[in-house]
Amino acid sequence: MMKLYRWLILCTAALLMTAPSLARGAESDRVASDQHIESVPETPDADDDAPSSAGVPLSVYVPNLDPGFQLSAGFLYLRPGADNLGYATITTFLPIQNPQWAVQALDPENQPGFSVGARRILPCSGQDIQANWEHLRSSDSASVAVSDLDTQWISPFNQTGPSTSETANEVGIFHFKAAQAQVDFDYDMVNLDVGQTLSIGSNTQVRLFAGLSFVRLREQLISTFFNDPNIDPVPPVVAPANPGLKYISLNNTSTYTGVGPRLGFSTQYNLSHGFTLMGQLSGAILEGWMQPAQYAFSGVYDDRVDSERISSDSVMQVVYASDAKLGLGYTRPLGKVHVLSLEAGFKAAVYVNPFSTYETSTNVLPLDIGSLSTNSMRHTPSDFTLSGLYATCGLQW
Secondary structure (H helix, E strand, O other), X not given: OHHHHHHHHHHHHHHHXXXXXXXXXXXXXXXXXXXXXXXXXXXXXXXHHOOEEOOEEOEEEEOOOOOEEEEEEEEEEEEEEEOOOEEEEEEEOOOOOOOEEEEEEOOOOOEEEEEEEEEEEOOOOOEEEEEEEEEEEEEEEXXXXXXXXXXXXXXXXXXXXXXXXXXXXXXXXXXXXXXXXXXXXXXXXXXXXXXXXEEEOOOEEEEEEEEEEEEEEXXXXXXXXXXXXXXXXXXXXXXXXXXXXXEEEEEEEEXXXXXXXXXXXXXXXXXXXXXXXXXXXXXXXXXXEEEOEOOEEEEEEOOOEEEEEOOOOOEEEEEEEEEEEEEEEEEEEEOOOEEEEEEEEEEEEEEEEEEEEEEEEEOOOOHHHOOOOOOEEEEEEEEEEEEEEEEEEEEEO
């Protein structure tokens, strides 16, 4: 999470520095053909008072963008993330006076997605209307086994030692020796906005935009713990075996659907030969429905499955979202009517607490009996993050 925040800060700094540090003065023939908003005239004392770059006064004006339609399609290679990806703990109980615990967590990898977009550029105004859709489905898994069968076990966070009904040296979960987990994320985001483009000098353009953002998110984390009743623990630990139990499984699935206002700006600095340096920063406040994870428990035997769950209703949730990107663009005219545009770079996004789960905190009975029992619960919220590479191809006519 901290790495993502640092990326957002770096993107923001790059965007803020682009206009004042890279802009050049407007060429006189271009200024004449565009709609002027503000210009600092030259005076004999201009070198003391007027803001300038390379000795030429800066101009801020509305550019006369080429009107038309633009369609785009893109490739996403993003890494999803959340705060609740820990799924198991390996407990080493010897030496008895100095036990150790090692948390096991999933580490999702970058996975492919896609984006599509449409834009209508209005004539003689520097204004446009734009719609974009991003789509990602990801799946990651992990597995782990204890390295010492006699002195270690692996278990969920809600029971890493004796349950409240067991004695201090009686550990039913001792027979859990291996675990596996899988996390799946669903991400769909649609943005609709209206933009106003301003030129700062001859090489820099800033697009200010406002609109609506819609998002649908889903996280499913399934963890499984396998029972091995044929191993005896090292004294003083006692572990009655449950030979009929094959494994236990926990299913945490949380969803969020929300919509709200979105504001932001993008910058474009013209380099040469059709290349441009591009960046964007935006923020949104979303209101919608969050379904906390249902925490479904299953104890699987040779001849039956015992199922239990903690259920909760959907609740209204306000989610703060922010995204940023920094990339390199290229444009090339195709004939007299069409314009090809390419863009590639890095992007990141964060959604604050769109997921949550209710889960057991202290178990009364040991989990190896194949049943979920608790005398307390806890509520755990989680952020959702995305970061990775993107590439987009667009055609305007």
